[in-house]
Amino acid sequence: MRLALRELRRRRRAFLPTTFALALLVVLLLALGGLLDGLYLDSTGALRQQDAPLVVYSDSARDSVIRSRITPETRATVDAVPGVARTTGFGVALVGGHVDGRSAIADTAVLGYEGGVHGVPSPPAPGRAWADRSLKADGVAVGTTVKVGPTEIPIRVVGWVRDTNFLQQGALWVEPGTWREVLSESRPGAAVGDDTFQSVWVTPRSGVDPGTLAARIDRATGDTSTLTRNEAVMAIPGITEQRATFTQIIGVTFLVAALVVALFFALLTLERTPLFGVLKAIGASTRQLAATLITQAVVVTAVAYVIGGIVGIALALVTPPEVPLTLTPGRAVSVAVGIFVAALLGSAVSLRRLSRIDPASAIGTGT
Amino acid sequence: MPALHLNDVRKTYTSGDSEIVALDHASLTVADDEILALVGPSGSGKTTLLSIAGGLLSPTSGAVEVGGHDITDYTAKQLTAFRREQVGFVFQTINLVPFLTARENIMVAAELSGRANDKATRARADQLLDELGLGARGDNLPAQLSGGERQRVAIGRALMNEPPLILVDEPTSALDTKLGNQVMELIVNEVKRRHTAAVIVTHDTRMIHYADRSVEITDGVIAA
Amino acid sequence: MRSPDRGVDAAVRLALREIARARLRFGLLAGASGLLVFLILFQSTLLTTLLSFFTGAIGHQSAAVLVYSEDARKSPEGSVLPVETVDAVAAVPGVARAEPFGVDTMTVRAGGDELDAAIFGYVLGGPGRPTDLVAGRLPRGDGEGVASDIDAGRGFAVGDVVRIVGPDGTYPVRIVGQAANARFSVSPGVFVSYDTFEAASLVKNPDARAVLPSMVAVAVDRNADPAAVAARITRRVDGTDALDRTAAVNQLPGVSAVRMSFTIIQGLAFIVVTLVVGIFFVILTVQKAAALTLLRAIGAATSTLVRSLLVQVVLVMIGAVVVGTALLALASLGSSDRFPIAVDVGMVVSRGIVLIVLALIASLASVRRVLRIDPIAATVPAGVER
Numbered sequence: 001m002r003l004a005l006r007e008l009r010r011r012r013r014a015f016l017p018t019t020f021a022l023a024l025l026v027v028l029l030l031a032l033g034g035l036l037d038g039l040y041l042d043s044t045g046a047l048r049q050q051d052a053p054l055v056v057y058s059d060s061a062r063d064s065v066i067r068s069r070i071t072p073e074t075r076a077t078v079d080a081v082p083g084v085a086r087t088t089g090f091g092v093a094l095v096g097g098h099v100d101g102r103s104a105i106a107d108t109a110v111l112g113y114e115g116g117v118h119g120v121p122s123p124p125a126p127g128r129a130w131a132d133r134s135l136k137a138d139g140v141a142v143g144t145t146v147k148v149g150p151t152e153i154p155i156r157v158v159g160w161v162r163d164t165n166f167l168q169q170g171a172l173w174v175e176p177g178t179w180r181e182v183l184s185e186s187r188p189g190a191a192v193g194d195d196t197f198q199s200v201w202v203t204p205r206s207g208v209d210p211g212t213l214a215a216r217i218d219r220a221t222g223d224t225s226t227l228t229r230n231e232a233v234m235a236i237p238g239i240t241e242q243r244a245t246f247t248q249i250i251g252v253t254f255l256v257a258a259l260v261v262a263l264f265f266a267l268l269t270l271e272r273t274p275l276f277g278v279l280k281a282i283g284a285s286t287r288q289l290a291a292t293l294i295t296q297a298v299v300v301t302a303v304a305y306v307i308g309g310i311v312g313i314a315l316a317l318v319t320p321p322e323v324p325l326t327l328t329p330g331r332a333v334s335v336a337v338g339i340f341v342a343a344l345l346g347s348a349v350s351l352r353r354l355s356r357i358d359p360a361s362a363i364g365t366g367t
Numbered sequence: 368m369p370a371l372h373l374n375d376v377r378k379t380y381t382s383g384d385s386e387i388v389a390l391d392h393a394s395l396t397v398a399d400d401e402i403l404a405l406v407g408p409s410g411s412g413k414t415t416l417l418s419i420a421g422g423l424l425s426p427t428s429g430a431v432e433v434g435g436h437d438i439t440d441y442t443a444k445q446l447t448a449f450r451r452e453q454v455g456f457v458f459q460t461i462n463l464v465p466f467l468t469a470r471e472n473i474m475v476a477a478e479l480s481g482r483a484n485d486k487a488t489r490a491r492a493d494q495l496l497d498e499l500g501l502g503a504r505g506d507n508l509p510a511q512l513s514g515g516e517r518q519r520v521a522i523g524r525a526l527m528n529e530p531p532l533i534l535v536d537e538p539t540s541a542l543d544t545k546l547g548n549q550v551m552e553l554i555v556n557e558v559k560r561r562h563t564a565a566v567i568v569t570h571d572t573r574m575i576h577y578a579d580r581s582v583e584i585t586d587g588v589i590a591a
Numbered sequence: 592m593r594s595p596d597r598g599v600d601a602a603v604r605l606a607l608r609e610i611a612r613a614r615l616r617f618g619l620l621a622g623a624s625g626l627l628v629f630l631i632l633f634q635s636t637l638l639t640t641l642l643s644f645f646t647g648a649i650g651h652q653s654a655a656v657l658v659y660s661e662d663a664r665k666s667p668e669g670s671v672l673p674v675e676t677v678d679a680v681a682a683v684p685g686v687a688r689a690e691p692f693g694v695d696t697m698t699v700r701a702g703g704d705e706l707d708a709a710i711f712g713y714v715l716g717g718p719g720r721p722t723d724l725v726a727g728r729l730p731r732g733d734g735e736g737v738a739s740d741i742d743a744g745r746g747f748a749v750g751d752v753v754r755i756v757g758p759d760g761t762y763p764v765r766i767v768g769q770a771a772n773a774r775f776s777v778s779p780g781v782f783v784s785y786d787t788f789e790a791a792s793l794v795k796n797p798d799a800r801a802v803l804p805s806m807v808a809v810a811v812d813r814n815a816d817p818a819a820v821a822a823r824i825t826r827r828v829d830g831t832d833a834l835d836r837t838a839a840v841n842q843l844p845g846v847s848a849v850r851m852s853f854t855i856i857q858g859l860a861f862i863v864v865t866l867v868v869g870i871f872f873v874i875l876t877v878q879k880a881a882a883l884t885l886l887r888a889i890g891a892a893t894s895t896l897v898r899s900l901l902v903q904v905v906l907v908m909i910g911a912v913v914v915g916t917a918l919l920a921l922a923s924l925g926s927s928d929r930f931p932i933a934v935d936v937g938m939v940v941s942r943g944i945v946l947i948v949l950a951l952i953a954s955l956a957s958v959r960r961v962l963r964i965d966p967i968a969a970t971v972p973a974g975v976e977r
Binding site for chain 2: 600601604605608609612613879881882885886887888889890891892893895966967969970971
């Protein structure tokens with residue numbers, strides 16, 4: 001162990017290239033993961049933050065919030081289903097918002113709700129909204145009036161909420177009447193009758209299993225499709241494909257990282273073959289040398305992770321807000337675990353070579 | 368025309384405030400078919416002298432002529448070309464390119480001179496291998512040769528371009544008496560056969576008699 | 592004495608001989624670099640496919656300019672224009688023809704399943720028709736449609752009838768043709784006549800007060816610059832935001848985030864691959880310092896050694912591109928209908944060239960090391976650490 005650390009300290013330059021290359025791979029992995037997480041979080045906030053575990057869409061909408069319609073009659077049926085504690089209505093209108101002093105139109109999602117959203121206070125007065133922090137980048141501040149839709153319906157921001165966006169558009173949480181007005185003015189083909197919502201979120205009574213309740217609701221109404229919150233999130237257009245794509249890319253990157261590490265450590269071992277020969281000649285066992293190798297692999301990886309992490313964080317801070325890069329603790333951990341596994345596997349490849357070094361070769365002549 | 372002519376050559380290095388004199392007013396002349404033994408203890412400046420004669424170092428003052436060429440003020444590029452054509456070097460260590468066979472190591476000198484990889488060059492290389500007793504080892508890599516065999520390949524490489532001057536640094540320091548004698552005989556034979564001059568640096572007194580003349584050097588000064 | 596190309600000869604020969612004698616080392620190097628190249632090619636392929644799922648239909652329809660409503664923020668589905676706009680656009684100089692263009696995502700019953708599909712309505716014979724027809728024909732009348740070819744197996748094949756679902760009934764569309772790159776928002780795309788689009792919209796939402804065109808599809812005069820025409824339309828017609836086709840694709844909402852991610856990932860990957868390869872070569876150069884010193888001492892010109900190194904970099908990178916492409920071909924065996932992976936020769940060649948150039952730049956670190964070799968070091972006696 002001590003030999004391993006002493007060599008690292010005294011012959012730092014030999015290990016620098018490997019450390020540097022590994023750090024670069026860490027940055028790449030963090031960026032990939034960060035972009036995937038960013039895209040995901042920014043598209044799904046409005047649904048993820050709902051308190052209720054179940055949501056009811058109309059059958060024909062195929063799990064799309066925007067196309068779904070829940071009439072007051074259907075809602076009444078849902079309310080009456082045994083096991084349902086309460087329901088809250090929810091609707092989305094994707095519109096552009098003018099902000100005074102800004103020429104670019106902000107992408108906003110006007111969300112009509114009745115409460116029951118984590119982190120979002122109860123619905124404000126008509127014409128007022130809780131705005132998602134991401135809209136700060138578009139020049140919105142508390143007190144700003146955003147004019148949404150083609151008829152520029154004014155909505156005044158009364159406070160901030162965070163992580164509540166939908167399809168990467170800045171959320172404006174409003175009371176249902178305001179939402180219906182925005183929807184009918186901006187998308188006349190999608191207008192919704194009074195008291196109709198696009199979906200209702202269902203809170204079960206305590207002790208009731210959400211899965212069973214979902215089936216019961218659909219049976220009772222005959223024309224609805226009730227999903228869990230997670231299913232609803234995954235049904236948002238593009239989410240599953242994005243995850244599949246990025247996850248495959250991340251998987252391949254980990255694999256490549258392992259193999260690259262293997263190569264570097266193989267080269268390092270090759271370089272030190274004479275040294276290992278001498279050590280074996282003076283009595284070091286293969287196991288001791290293996291411990292040296294593994295120790296060095298661990299230290300090099302740890303240093304690389306720290307360097308890569310710092311660069312990754314710097315990158316996240318420097319990227320403009322349009323770029324959906326979000327570093328979550330979970331991602332940082334998974335990259336750490338992955339890179340250590342890769343490094344250990346990679347260095348293990350050199351162990352075979354270690355065992356084959358012949359101590360007698362130490363007593364050779366130089367070139 | 369002498370093979371080597373050093374005229375009042377000085378080589379100094381500055382270290383901090385002090386000046387280290389590696390060679391102090393060294394003058395030396397080697398005739399064009401003479402074998403000279405340069406004898407001195409470790410640190411005497413003999414390696415420095417050899418390096419200057421071989422165009423690896425430039426003197427601080429004085430003049431250096433090899434085979435009629437005044438190389439005193441040669442640029443680095445000119446010295447590189449000079450080392451290719453006018454001098455054959457046999458070093459104490461690191462003598463062979465590890466990824467070239469014995470034959471290829473000998474021919475690399477010709478290749479670097481732009482001489483085509485043609486039959487004539489190959490024939491010369493093979494002839495050298497035979498003369499050096501390495502006829503069967505032409506396709507072996509240095510790792511597959513013994514210390515003595517590697518030494519002989521290095522000598523062959525030094526002779527390949529038929530330079531007027533061969534410089535040999537401690538050829539027998541790692542060898543026992545019998546092998547040492549073999550190597551010295553080889554050097555002498557080859558050098559004499561080609562009417563080339565040679566300067567052999569050594570501190571091995573057993574080998575001095577192989578040379579036509581010997582000169583002592585101590586503390587950077589050549590004994591009169 | 593020495594001719595310049597003979598020096599190159601020696602350099603090439605040295606380079607090749609070293610590779611031949613250290614096949615394992617260079618093989619590992621080419622292999623590891625090949626994996627990194629595969630990473631870039633794989634990423635590129637997947638991300639291009641993903642993007643095409645989002646934007647294909649808009650990028651591969653015939654209108655050179657698309658006119659959105661001003662507040663649509665470049666989103667086809669968020670765009671709606673009054674009918675009068677079509678005529679106003681048609682009057683703008685540079686516009687050869689302007690027709691209404693409808694875009695909406697609807698629930699569709701196909702292949703026994705209900706799923707989302709993006710329905711595009713264009714005036715038959717006018718701008719907005721799909722450009723990459725691969726099977727069948729374009730619609731000749733109402734009730735006919737051209738669907739994205741990837742989705743043929745899901746009930747969108749030629750001859751299939753898909754039904755647009757609404758609360759009170761369905762509207763049938765017979766598929767008469769297939770187009771490549773015709774998906775939109777990751778859903779199957781179906782191109783129909785504008786009248787079909789209107790009828791389907793009313794079935795989808797009987798409550799609707801009116802069915803207005805989402806956009807205006809514009810064909811420009813021959814020799815006219817679409818971007819200039821688009822700018823002119825935006826200026827002259829109130830309430831419009833016109834874009835040429837490329838700009839429209841690039842600025843589709845949500846997509847720009849994916850595209851930006853794409854660019855960042857590819858950029859980072861290129862940097863990482865280049866630097867890692869550069870580092871490999873530095874290690875190798877350091878490991879053979881002794882041989883290089885010897886060669887310099889016996890008269891090898893620095894330029895010869897540098898050329899030798901560069902030859903090796905190019906050869907290793909070519910090997911890496913070959914390995915990377917082979918791995919991509921292997922990965923394409925695992926491609927499915929839902930996620931096709933194919934080897935795009937053009938992309939491989941262009942990425943390959945960029946990588947070789949970048950690798951040469953990265954090898955400058957090794958070149959510097961070679962330049963710093965002092966031949967005098969060959970005289971250093973044994974016992975001193977190299």
